[in-house]
Amino acid sequence: MSAYAHQMEREFSAQSLMSREDTGTEMGSSYVVESGFYMxxxxxxxxxxxxxxxxxxxxxxxxxxxxxxxxxxxxxxxxxxxxxxxxxxxxxxxxxxxxxxxxSLEANEVPPVCKSLAIRYIKGGQYARDLNFTMWMIENFFNSVSPSNDHREAVLLDIDDVLTSHLWRVSPSDRIEDATYLKHLLTLELYKKLQSKGWVLVLLSRKPEKEQNATIEHLSSLGYSGWSSLIMRLDNEMKMDTREYFSIRRAAMKEGGTQVISVISSQMDALTGSFPGIRIFKLPNPLYYYSNSHIENGFVM
Missing domain, CATH: 1.20.5 (Single alpha-helices involved in coiled-coils or other helix-helix interfaces)
Known part of the structure; x- marks a missing residue:
């Protein structure tokens, strides 16, 4: 074979080898990355x-x-x-x-949610704070005024809450019982402070006058004494609207020469109507309707 033929054979073998490397027939499938990494x-x-x-x-x-x-x-x-x-x-x-x-709505006209919130209001301690603040306002007012020498000026105090104090112990919870006791305690403390300043104290009640002796005995046992008069309902006043009853009694006091300086109560019927005085004070009473609907069960706020 000539030298030229040998040269051609070598070139053909080199091309065949390069072709096999390009198609991967000898090494199997592979991927070539430009960086030189094979996978x-x-x-x-x-x-x-x-x-x-x-x-x-x-x-x-x-x-x-x-x-x-x-x-x-x-x-x-x-x-x-x-x-x-x-x-x-x-x-x-x-x-x-x-x-x-x-x-003067009845207890059965009160939405149930309001009764539940009243209990929450007491248990959360807000009632006690409101009561203390109200007592502070009352004392602050009476520190700014003084009774006259003729003792013709009176302070009217609604004591029906006090008269039901024997029902304290029957209550839905201890927290409510504590709040009830606090109300009676602060009311008695206020009563004695006003008395010590020389004010004429007139006690108001919605109860019949035939219960007067028992009422006086009850008030005395609770620490109340020295009041000027105790106003209770006559037989012909029992069916009278309480607002009218209180207005008539205040009008009679004015006609008799007594000036009402202030009325203190937890219920609106005693605070409305004619001749309410110079300043009226309403004690907080969130269980007004709740207690009215349960008074026969032995709980009053």
């Missing part, structure tokens, strides 16, 4: 599967976080709505109680 098809499949799995996990995590955030938002919204509902009910019941007392 088999099996490794590439695993790599892609790992990426897909990671992506699925990431999406799952994002969805879970979104659901948790939505749940927290709903719970927070629910708490806000509950608080708002309680606040709205509280304002509603305040307005209802005011107009209810002004119009």
């Amino acid at each position: 088999t098809s099996f490794a590439a499949t695993i790599f892609i599967a790992a990426l897909v799995t990671f992506g699925v996990l990431l999406i799952t995590l994002l969805v879970t976080l979104a659901v948790m955030l939505q749940s927290c938002e709903n719970r927070s919204k629910g708490v806000v709505e509950i608080d708002k509902s309680i606040e709205n009910s509280y304002h509603y019941c305040n307005i209802f109680a005011l107009h209810g007392e002004l119009n």
Whole structure:
């Protein structure tokens, strides 16, 4: 074979080898990266599967976080709505109680939610704070005025709450019993302070006059003494509206030369009508309707 033929054979063998390297027929399937990193098809499949799995996990995590955030938002919204509902009910019941007392509504006309909020009002301690502040206002007023020397000026005190004090111990809860006791304690303390300043004290009651002896004995046992007069209902006044009854009695006092300086009561019927005095004070009484509906069961606030 000539030298030229040998040269051609060598070139043909070199081209065949390069062709086999390019098609991967000897080494199997492979991927070539420009950086020089080689990956088999099996490794590439695993790599892609790992990426897909990671992506699925990431999406799952994002969805879970979104659901948790939505749940927290709903719970927070629910708490806000509950608080708002309680606040709205509280304002509603305040307005209802005011107009209810002004119009002498019966206990069965009071919405149940208002009775529940009244209990909450006491158990939360707000009743005691309001009562103390009211007593402070009363004392502050009487520190600014003085009785005249002729003793013709009187302070009217509604004592029906005091007259039912024997029912203290029968109550729905200890907290309410404590609040009831606090009211009687502060009322007696106020009574003695006014008495020590020389004010003429007139006690008002809605009870019949035929119970006068028992009432006086009861008041004495509770620490009350030295009052100027005790006003109770005559037989012909028992069916009379209590607002009219109190107005008639105050008018009679004025005609007799006695000036009413102040009326102190927890109920509106004693604070409305004619001749109420220079200053009237209403003691907080959140269980007015509740106690009226349960008075026969032995609980009065």
